[in-house]
Amino acid sequence: MATQPDNGSRLWRGMRHLLFGDDGEQTLRDQIEEAIDEAETSAPAQGDLSPHERQMLRNLLHFGDRTAGDICVPRGEIISVAHTMSFEGLVDAFADAGHSRLPVTGESLDEVIGMVHIKDVFMAANDESRSRDINDLLRTPLFVPESMGVLDLLARMRSDRVHLAIVVDEFGGTEGLVTIEDVVEEIVGEIEDEHDEEEQQMLVPLDDGMWEADARVELDELSSTVDARLVAEDDEVDTLGGLAFMLAGRILAPGESVPHPSGWRLECVAADERKMTRLRLHAPDLAEAAGSR
Numbered sequence: 001m002a003t004q005p006d007n008g009s010r011l012w013r014g015m016r017h018l019l020f021g022d023d024g025e026q027t028l029r030d031q032i033e034e035a036i037d038e039a040e041t042s043a044p045a046q047g048d049l050s051p052h053e054r055q056m057l058r059n060l061l062h063f064g065d066r067t068a069g070d071i072c073v074p075r076g077e078i079i080s081v082a083h084t085m086s087f088e089g090l091v092d093a094f095a096d097a098g099h100s101r102l103p104v105t106g107e108s109l110d111e112v113i114g115m116v117h118i119k120d121v122f123m124a125a126n127d128e129s130r131s132r133d134i135n136d137l138l139r140t141p142l143f144v145p146e147s148m149g150v151l152d153l154l155a156r157m158r159s160d161r162v163h164l165a166i167v168v169d170e171f172g173g174t175e176g177l178v179t180i181e182d183v184v185e186e187i188v189g190e191i192e193d194e195h196d197e198e199e200q201q202m203l204v205p206l207d208d209g210m211w212e213a214d215a216r217v218e219l220d221e222l223s224s225t226v227d228a229r230l231v232a233e234d235d236e237v238d239t240l241g242g243l244a245f246m247l248a249g250r251i252l253a254p255g256e257s258v259p260h261p262s263g264w265r266l267e268c269v270a271a272d273e274r275k276m277t278r279l280r281l282h283a284p285d286l287a288e289a290a291g292s293r
Contacts, residue, residue: 029061052189059187068153069146071186072167072176076216076275080105083113087132091125094118101164103177104138110173112166114138141166146175154183209283212269215241215276226281229262241276244268252276 026034036054049057080103081093093102100118105111120137124130131137142156142165157163163180202214203225211226217240222230232243244266245251248258252268259265263284270278 033058033061056188059189063186064149064151066150066186067146068144068148068150068165068167068178069175071150071182072146072178073182074176075109075174078103078109078174078177080109080112081116081134082106083135085134087121087124087134090116090121090134090137094121101141101179103141103164103166104134112141112143112174115141115164143168144178145170150183150186153178154180157183206280209285211281213240213279213281215239215244215279219243227262227264230260230264230281240266240279244276244279257282 036058039048039054040051079093079097079099081090083104083106085093101115103112104114104116106113116134116137117139120139124132124137140162142160142162144153144156144165144167146167146169148156153165157165157180165178166174167176167178169175202217203221204212206212213222219231219238219240222240230243232238232246237243237246243260244258247260247266248256251271251274252258252266254268254271257265257267265282267280267282268276268278269280270276
């Protein structure tokens, strides 16, 4: 079934003409996007672009508008290893992470001193003459500002032949991480391999008024979907995991819970040594009933 065209770009061109006196001439980008819009509302001709190809072309048109900060893996989701980790611990970290490269940190995530490639780990594991000290396996990643355009980032990755970049903020702290796969996905869409697990839903209703949620779910979504009272007193906290950490003062272990002032009880369902990953929300009346038993 044909979909309605996205008129956002046309509306913007009209507003730009009214507000800034634009001469109204279409750029090549505008013409291509308009042709894509028209193709989506007409019957497909033999040999025409498929819907997936049209979406890729549309993504490519806006590829240059994106920055490293827009596409990076957020700081809180970076899997890293410490420079003091043993070789056995490094092997286990790669096995658990399922990645081919891991950043190596000093005292904190803001001090990334290099990265380790799984190929070097395999070679050291199979050759006793090679050093197994993590510091001898280090490679140098790219360090890029979050404002760097994705086109420039891709060019840097190609010229330096480095497939992992650490995105830093204006103060030099670690903002996120980008791989060349992240860059390519901006054009072709999500790339899933045999190691990718099926992503769980962020917020799932359960029986008896309970909810299960990813720790990364935004409090705005939580308050609008579950209960408007599920907010944090601290403006710096904007996720469910952050709320639970603020209330408990620490990372909860699976099975532990903490009460919220509204009467809701936040129970940790899954966590690791660095963060809570999934929580269950018990409604106020159920939480009070459970506490009275």
